[in-house]
Amino acid sequence: QKEVEQDPGPLSVPEGAIVSLNCTYSxxxxxxxxxxxxxxxxxxxxxxxxxxxxNKEDGRFTAxxxxxxxxxxxxxxxxxxxxxxxxxxxxSASNDMRFGAGTRLTVKP
Amino acid sequence: DGGITQSPKYLFRKEGQNVTxxxxxxxxxxxxxWYRQDPGQGLRLIYYSQIVNDFxxxxxxxxxxxxxxxxESFPLTVTSAQKNPTAFYLCASSQIGxxxxxxxxxxxxxxxxxx
Numbered sequence: 298q299k300e301v302e303q304d305p306g307p308l309s310v311p312e313g314a315i316v317s318l319n320c321t322y323s324x325x326x327x328x329x330x331x332x333x334x335x336x337x338x339x340x341x342x343x344x345x346x347x348x349x350x351x352n353k354e355d356g357r358f359t360a361x362x363x364x365x366x367x368x369x370x371x372x373x374x375x376x377x378x379x380x381x382x383x384x385x386x387x388x389s390a391s392n393d394m395r396f397g398a399g400t401r402l403t404v405k406p
Numbered sequence: 407d408g409g410i411t412q413s414p415k416y417l418f419r420k421e422g423q424n425v426t427x428x429x430x431x432x433x434x435x436x437x438x439x440w441y442r443q444d445p446g447q448g449l450r451l452i453y454y455s456q457i458v459n460d461f462x463x464x465x466x467x468x469x470x471x472x473x474x475x476x477x478e479s480f481p482l483t484v485t486s487a488q489k490n491p492t493a494f495y496l497c498a499s500s501q502i503g504x505x506x507x508x509x510x511x512x513x514x515x516x517x518x519x520x521x
Contacts, residue, residue: 299448305446338515339515340514340515341496341510343510385448385449387449396448398447398448399448
């Protein structure tokens with residue numbers, strides 16, 4: 298079993314849809330939870346960051362962490378074609394960071 | 407602009423050859439990392455360095471080597487001992503002790519293809 302599980306998709310939605318991306322993990326020591334966005338042929342960039350459990354909102358993006366279920370989510374409201382990218386979840390404890398495989402999202406105009 | 411520069415973007419190698427991927431950062435970050443990205447798998451850590459002249463193996467260090475002679479530079483050599491080197495390689499840096507814990511700044515990657 299992988300330490301971090303993420304459905305690779307691909308996921309295709311129409312413009313304006315609400316997108317839900319998810320990861321599960323097995324290591325209860327993880328305390329920092331991140332979502333990175335990676336455009337094609339580029340390096341990932343940090344999109345959202347959450348410490349421990351709870352929600353965090355930034356514009357159209359909301360990150361949720363449920364440590365009791367070892368489950369994290371990223372919601373994108375009013376999705377745009379410019380949101381088309383691969384979304385990688387990541388989580389860390391001390392110096393140990395683990396990444397999900399990434400979910401490829403396409404938002405169609 | 408501050409950032410991480412990786413070169414070359416694309417590289418072709420014949421079997422049995424060593425190749426070196428360059429990574430330079432002007433963010434004044436202490437820590438630098440090399441990751442490998444394969445389809446359907448998460449980023450896997452090859453090597454990391456938290457200080458000049460010191461580096462540590464990651465999860466998949468076999469067949470790779472690194473050096474950290476300068477703070478801004480962290481080159482990766484893919485040796486002929488690496489059995490499956492075709493992949494997308496990402497260099498990253500972070501500042502220890504400040505900023506968002508776990509925030510990595512990535513370069514644009516180098517795609518290595520073994521012919």
